[in-house]
Amino acid sequence: MINYDFSLSWKKKIPDGIEQLFRIMKLTSLLLLAVCLHLSAETRSQTVSLNVKNQPIKNVFQAIEKQTNLTVIFNDRLVNRSAPVSIHVHNMSLTEALETLLKPVSLTYQITENTIVITKRATSPPPETLRAPVPQQQRVISGQVTDNQGEFLQGVTVSIQGTAVATTTDEAGRYQLTLPANSTTLIFSLVGYERVEHALTETENTVNISMIPAISDLDEVVVVAYGTQKKISVTGAIASIQTKEIKQSPAANLAVTLAGRLPGLTALQRSGEPGRDYTALFLRGMGTLNATAPIILVDGVEREMTYIDPNEVESVSILKDASSTALFGVRGANGVILVTTKRGSSGKPAIGLTYEQGLQGFTRSPSVLTAYEWASLRNQAWANDNPNVDPNDPVNQPPYSEYALDRFLYQDYPEAYPNTNWQKLLFNDWVSQQRYNLNITGGGDYVQYFVNVGFLDQGGQWKISPDVTEYDPSGFLKRYNFRSNIDAKLNKSGTLSTFLNAAGYFEQVNSPNADTEEIFRRTYSFFPVVLPGPLSPDGEVLIGPGNYNVSPWALINRSGYRRETRNNITASWGLKQDLDRLTEGLSAKFMASFDTRTVYSLTASKEYQRWIQVIDPNTPNHLGMDSVEYRRMFLELENTPLSIGSGSNFQSFFNFQLSADYQRTFNEKHTVTGMLLAQQEV
Template sequence: MDVTNETLPNTLDILFENHPYGYTIKNKVVVLNKKAEAAEKNRPPLNRPPANASPQTERQQTVSGTVQDSTGTALEGVTVTIVGTDRRTSTNSSGSYQIEASAGESLDFSIIGYTSQRVRLTGGMTTVNIILAQALSDLDEVVVVAFGTQKKISVTGSIASVQTKEIKQSPAANLAVTLAGRLPGLTTLQRSGEPGRDHTALFLRGMGTLNATAPIILVDGVEREMTYIDPNEVESVTILKDASSTALFGVRGANGVILVTTKRGTSEKPTIGLLYEHGLQGFTRTPEVISSYDWARLKNQAWANENPNVDPNDPVNQPPYSEYALDRFMFQDYPSAYPNTNWQKLLFNDFVAQQRYNLNLSGGGDYVQYFVNVGFLNQGGQWKIDPEVTDYDPAGFLKRYNFRSNIDAKLNKSGKLTTFLNAAGYFERVNSPNASTEEIFRRTYTFFPVVLPGPLTPEGEVLIGTGNYNVSPWALINRTGYRQETRNNITASWGLKQDLEFLTKGLSAKFMASFDTRTVYSLTAGREYQRWTQVIDPNTSNHLGMDSVAYIRMFPELENTPLSIGSGSNFQSFFNFQLSADYNRVFNEKHSVTGMLLAQQEQRVMPNDRLPFNLRGIALRAIYGYDNKYFAEFNAGYNGSEQFAKGRRYGFFPTISGGWVISNESFLRDHQIISLLKLRGSYGRVGSDRLGGRRFLYLDDIQRQTGGGYSGSLGRGGKIGENYIGNPAIQWEVAKKTNFGLELGLFNELTLNADVFHERRDNILISRQTIPMVYGIEPSRMSPVNMGIVENKGFEIELNYNKRLNTDWSILSKLNYNFARNKVLFADELQLPTDFKHQYRQTGYRIGQAFGYELRDGYYGSYEEIANEGLNYVGYTVRPGDFKYVDANEDGIIDERDMVPIGYSGIPEFTFGGAFNVTYRNLDVSFLLQGVHNVTQAMGSYGTHSEWDFKERHLHAWTAERAAAGEDIRYPRLALGASVSERDNNTFFLENRSFIRLKNAEIGYRIPLSAIKGLGAKEVRVYVNGLNLLTWDSMREKDYDPEVGYSLSYPVYRVFNAGVSVNF
């Protein structure tokens, strides 16, 4: 028998299903006996009807009794349910209950903390007394760890997990998004919402290195992608955070590990699950737009700020827009010449559809168990497409097909030899306009409302408008062609497991071979198109007395061209082989010994690389436990990679950890308040070979080059060039990690998990900056060196509460609060001159720490004030309405020497999440809050600075009149070009990205079985849920979502979703 992730009672039920023996559980001791005795053990005396009883006694009657625990104590709040109906009751304070039932029906007795029991009523049965055995505590459960499972009581590392029920409450298209706010220590940042390209950044315990920070992801024990997986396939997601839990990964474990475990079959009757969801998605935020009238006024205002001394009667130097033009924009009586274009409304749909379909089959018998899942996701894009002017489809969309099949089988009657086959994959098509996403948003956010979007000219060409803008955002979507990617991914794992008890009890061996392929076919269809510009002639009038309008070709030599097709493909393959031996045994009922030895070889073939990536090594885990109270664990990884020179390719990464379950001591056992108290700690080394940049840094990069004269055997123009000098001493990063944890349980309802951690990352690969000039080699030609050092420390707190209030009500809440702060201790940074306020930009600060100019209160009010102050702003002309900068080094000059640390980095230091669930009979309500704090980031100039475009914020810009009137001023003076105020690197444009978000919310209802008898279903549930529903943040301007890292990124989406799931 091969059972994983099952409770002990379920496992015993499977074990004894076809045997004459049964069991009872008393005080966590399993007692074997005959099935008849086991059944009779908890059965009350039967009130059998007399032999001559009439048939009326078989009809519905009152059934009553009491429910006690194994010590004879009455249990209050036990739910008594008639199986297959909605009829239920609960026990009172004396453990008594009463319910109407008929012979042939079954009573189910359940309460949190005890193993449920089910009794089938026979004729005349009116009294049923029950003794419920205490359920296995969380410590007795089995949890997923690296390359296997482990009893939770013996876990001494820092891990956390989330189950399928919580994952499926989110309608996100990307599985990584469903983890936001749910796991302590995991930071998720949804950087984009573009279908098929929605990047989500993942960090475990913040950032601990100057290089790659992403954790490695394993799906069913093999390193694979996670984003494409159908949530309906997932059983759980587990994160491994400290050295003890990640040591088996050796050279890859420093950034933490995410384990995705998919569902498997059971030894039960087949079950079929159907799911359908239909949702609407739209952007959470886009910049606020203003009317063409306001835009033209602001343009004139910016011109006036730049030309304060121009004679208003000068016929040449006049504002860009006359009073006549302003009136036309205001009254919109001549829109073909003076339009009011809302580019976002023109180009973006408010909402587009998203659908998900899913079918799964699960079941099996004694010899074979199976789980099969098929899914389809159809996610639309927000672009508005005009099908009348295109002969192709530039719409943005994602269409993904998923499948998975997990099969487990016994190869002999004893079940000592088992096999498994996991096969999965996806096929998806991603479509988008040929123009880049960044270019479309840049043009959309910076194109003026005074520019016509179209319609097309009578000649059928795209109209651009006035000025020198030669690209239309409407045309970028509808006229430049399209891009399409077709992605195929197939993964397969096959393995054998052999029980080796004939050698020694508790020993087993396992072999697994995995093969993955990924193919991406790309198709680009581009075209050129003719553009026209609009010219308004104020000296002539049309028949309406308005200025006449003419259209002029911008590129007379350019004609519309047919689609130019380009294509490409790349292929990746991956091989992984694992051979392991496991040992698990208990001696004298107190001494438990667990061990694992695993050897692994993997090879990854990537496009454009002639040589494959290889990794090989062994991993060791040894655990000793005494009486379920004291635990000691040793883990180690020994890995090698071809990325390093011979003699330096293998590294040893050992860790030690221990735990003390104080609640199992005699002085705390069976304590009425403290149900769990455990201390644990770990220390060890793990590594990272994700160094970035080119491969084989230990080798010199010498290549034949062309150019120049004849050079003998090299031919004309031939020569040898040394691009880089190799570094044979290069090696992996080393993280020394310390972790201490506390686990506390109260009343079997409330649990607290707390961890504090410290990490020092050495050997970080960096480029040297302090090479003397006399060395004779440019720093850019030197290979990186292992010299960087970063410190990272913090804490995590998780609080869970689970309680059934009565028969109808139950509540569940999970809260987590996390902190991680890093500091760069050494980066071989060139020290700046002493007249700089801060002589380093990295050393001593957070990774990604922003530097910029601090602002003083207020704005300059006049040229006289500027002159009296006497500060010299290098490279800029200061005018009234500009910011006042702090002269940090007090030298009378405002330049880079005055830059100081401002804000934080773009990765939050504090993260928190709160999940809440309330169930009332068949109705359930849940919601998830996610939040971050201590995070800042500048949005960039496009769509933000007045030199590119005007937005709602600019209506509140500084003017002398507003300042004199004491009005609220939200922006410095407007400018036609770059101004001293509109520098990205000052405290005004560095936005506080802290937020609290209603990440998910769901309301579900299970339709009563009595209402769906004819359907033949075991369960029908309808629900509505949503993603990114509400956001509360501290951003000064609400133009962009706080999670988006860049103003020109595809915005994060909000989803409103409805669905139905049916189980047969």
């Protein structure tokens, strides 16, 4: 109840008008109070119907606002934490519905005038039985950290994974650490050493760790000419990559995998045809006018690198400047590429099996116009060349009439008005490439070995007609690789050692009996309106007039095929003797190499009849359309069987090397190296 009291300080009689005004004000206040009490009771007595499943609680608030015309006020931080809610009520009072909705998510409400205020529900303290248990006594762990030589390491950071708890070792390499609950892993780190992670056991209280020095880039050993050298001591321009980077590219040609991976090296691939993807390599451009290719050494012997399996390669280095290539004289003017293959290591045999699957296609292909588009553009070109021609002139008319344009557009008579996409007809968009590789490496104290075998199957881009069954004109490459590198010590001290490297490949390269450039040139010169297809209704090869007198389809499917069988065997044997008895760091080495290559070529060629299509628009056929007939051209050419021709080429090379090498470090600071080399190639 609200009381209103008006006191007057003077004792004069209140005028009747003012007294009447006071009475009106009192009555108005009573009426307003009654209305507010009625509205409050009416608000709480409202009913709502809700049918929500796994929805945000905000959506439920919106439904309540629509049904009650009340505004729901809430804090986003409270509502966003709540999980999706579900509520199913029908004609339930507003207060009961709010309690049913908010209680499971620890929220409550308060209705004030036309608003519903959502607040957090007060929580009572947990019962005595539900209080968190007292934490168990923390464990203390200690130990000592040394390097691989047994020397104590000071300043090693010892931390617990996932926490901020850490300490460092003292001058004796000792540490002590209190473990928080649920500690699982200790981490040991120090600049210049490999990081160590140690998994803790429940009963472990002492952990002693030995850390291994980290090999920096400056300590990395790189191949230089006929030897090796630490990267920190190299003054020439040298770059190298390892097997991990080389194997990232699935290319069939090892030279292609180097493109973009070595600074200063340019790889120019003029063709991607299987088995004929020769790649020209340039180091810092061309250094000479004639022979512009760099020298390529594979394990110290001048050889090709195109056919080497990337799984056999340990590293590839390039020597780019004069100081790096000085040992090669003027022959090194265009740079040197050094390929080092993998070798065995002591330990249990390790077997690796890999399979690679890739897709290859053209880097880019020109877009092709339809026959209607081509004919329309041809008419526009004619109109540009003849701007003042009378449209009613019976002689000077566009190359294609409106009737012909309609036939090209609707393709209702493709035999006379074709729309042939020669590019789609003759080329595959994508072809597969598979590579299989198996290698074994291992050895003992005296003998180490690395053996690798591989198979590469690369498809070609030409589409072969299923009608060609008597021979295979498709393009493909099938290559078998092998390599065996064996190192052996010939005495207990290891001062006398020997090695034997044997490698080779056997491959078959197949293609149509036509030049690839001519196939492309003929294909892209055939417009879509020239011929309805490659064959006549009787299965004979169709040609067009003038420059269209050679069919690109026939170059692929009716001209025969070419096949080359190539094999290459390389072998190197060497003997190395340490001459520390004469002076420390001196050694002598002898190596003899033999390479042989055989190429057997087979060419199977054939001829075929050539026919042309003749369209007579003045003579309708039985359908009332332009008549079409086929006539044979070049009567001296017949469909002949295959004519076989073959040839072979054999090459062999010998290489002998005798060298004396000196490499010695004084006071662990100064290193002196030198080499004398005599080489003979036959």
